[in-house]
Amino acid sequence: MKKIQTLKISVLVFIFSLSVLSLAYSQSGDKIEVEKFGAIADGKTLNTLALQKAIDEVSRKGGGTLVFSKGKYLTGFLQIKSNVTLFLDEEAVLLGSTNPEDYQKLEIEDAPISPKTDDNSKLALLLAHRASNIAITGKGTIDGQGRELAFVIDSLHHTGERIDPNYSTQNNRPSETARPKIINFSECENVTVQGVTIKNSACWVQTYELCNNLVIDQVTVESRAYWNNDGMDITDCRNVRITNCDINSADDGICLKSYYPGYFNDSIYIANCYIRSSASAIKFGTASVGGFKNVVIDNITIKDTYRSAIAIESVDGGFIENVQVSNIMAVNTGNAIFVRLGHRAGETPGTVKNISFKNIKAQVPFGRPDEAYDMRGPELPFFHNQFPSPITGIPGHYIENISLENIEIIYPGRASKGMAYIPLWQLERVPEKIKDYPEYSMFGELPSWGFYIRHVKGITMKNIKLKLDNGDFRPAFVLEDVQQVDMENLDLPDDKNEQIILKNTRSTSFDSKSERFIKTIK
Structure with missing residues (x-):
């Protein structure tokens, strides 16, 4: 058991390093209210374009923190870029759209190939790929509205408007490949998710693939909305x-x-x-x-x-x-x-x-x-x-x-x-x-x-x-x-x-x- 005893010491060393990195990345750059980019926190207005514009601009200018104040921000798929932190105030809710058309798969070239098919790996509310120094912090909530979203996906399959080729007739539900996750980060460096509540996913709540230096701390997950949560x-x-x-x-x-x-x-x-x-x-x-x-x-x-x-x-x-x-x-x-x-x-x-x-x-x-x-x-x-x-x-x-x-x-x-x-x-x-x-x-x-x-x-x-x-x-x-x-x-x-x-x-x-x-x- 000497190898296992040595393991604990080495793990504690990298824990300290990750904590320092996490604090640095989550507090870096200017703080900007998302309302300055046109976001409306009424729970009804779809803010996808405004929020993506905010993320793109903050990343392009070298990084910073996008602040979500009190209110409900309805959005579809967002791609998180390098050096961007999303900060959710305690009474802020990032609300996932229940329209499947608001979610897009990200086409990725030169990604590692898996012998196990996972077509759903790039379908999510919040997605990042090959980004570095990214964070989601604060005491607010990310609500995927997953049960409602899954029901819409199911209905569209049965009406023939949006066929799920992998639909499970035995279990009477859409496949995992058709249902968005809430968070999916792949091949990212220096990632922090801290303090937030994440709930009600249509599929897996959070997926992190091929990432290095990942901190998930004080996160509450409340996801009993649907299957594969x-x-x-x-x-x-x-x-x-x-x-x-x-x-x-x-x-x-x-x-x-x-x-x-x-x-x-x-x-x-x-x-x-x-x-x-x-x-x-x-x-x-x-x-x-x-x-x-x-x-x-x-x-x-x-x-x-x-x-x-x-x-x-x-x-x-x-x-x-x-x-x-x-x-x-x-x-x-x-x-x-x-x-x-x-x-x-x-x-x-x-x-x-x-x-x-x-x-x-x-x-x-x-x-x-x-x-x-x-x-x-x-x-x-x-x-x-x-x-x-x-x-x-x-x-x-x-x-x-x-x-x-x-x-x-x-x-x-x-x-x-x-x-x-x-x-x-x-x-x-x-x-x-x-x-x-x-x-x-x-x-x-x-x-x-x-x-x-x-x-x-x-x-x-x-x-x-x-x-x-x-x-x-x-x-x-x-x-x-x-x-x-x-x-x-x-x-x-x-x-x-x-x-x-x-x-x-x-x-x-x-x-x-x-x-x-x-x-x-x-």
Whole structure:
């Protein structure tokens, strides 16, 4: 774990550098009221031309701050240019148009090519490409009016006026490629988003692609307007600091992605955030072409989250290495920890190694964690008992060097063999699902209630406390095809001895407290 300890020091160094850069860029240049360019804050007048003129002129003159005073500024697509800051006063609202014609895709030459199609990546309310020293600050609000906009897009498709070629007939909604995001910045340098509230997107709320030196601080996300409302997506970026944010999203809260071969996320710091989500709170790897390196996640509070509190996944050939997750409090979450190495795409499977979880507390309910939401995650199409936390590679390709220390998870229990049942002598019934979309529920019914660990090389578990609100007929742990296991000071229910099941597991070390729970099977 020396690499992970060094990681935290290096990340803290760049955090200080980013903070200085952020302050400098957000306070640079003259301050100019947007009304001087003809903007009208009545919530009815479309200000796109006036606001774009203001941005263009301020950038051309070397930079400055455009001030939005009290009022509602209706606008369509705006392109943010270098050295421009948008400052929103506390009672200022930048209001997205509900007319799809007010949004244009930006045609970009010489952009990196992704093997994963993302035609919607350049469709947004606020878009920047290859800009530097840009910022959105203040205590005001950006409201995308996403539900209303999505309904108009849907209606135009059905009337034949604006056909969405990727329309989802199964889900009865326009595709992601047809719905604008609120913020989409790509290949930008020195970006700050600070203090504002961003809400009601028709698609992902914020996307940052291939950016360097990105600060997102004290941002509130309220986006439960429509489907695919990720709070923020970070794609193949370097030197990123996400701190003190409050996120309530109808999809993943903070999602790291990697779309581009030869590029990867590097030096990412996420801390002091509150997240509520109808999907996963913090997730990375559902798009994992390049990879993820040097990621620190610290002091996160998670509540009412339908899927995983923390999900770390490589399924498209990318690498994941040097990740430190600590001080997580997750209450009412569908799953605590999910780590997955799969092989959905790419010439060869990727790698997942050097992952540390420390000081994690989680509570998993018996029912749906998002029951009170108006936007709820889709129901699973099969019967199952409550899922454990899976840590799974694939045959011949192991997750390597993973440690868990000071972990406490409360599970609901109440499992029934009549509901679903994988007997311990039939562990081979658990499918590999090598090419499937990564999700903690992807394997169907699992034979343990606490952790399910398969195809892992080098796992340390120390001070692990697993509790049950009610009884569960399954063991707490199942380990299959695992090498180099070190378990110490496990606190498990005493109602039965066989809580740790080992199959094809080698090079093990257990203290006397843990040893009494072990059963080895063939």
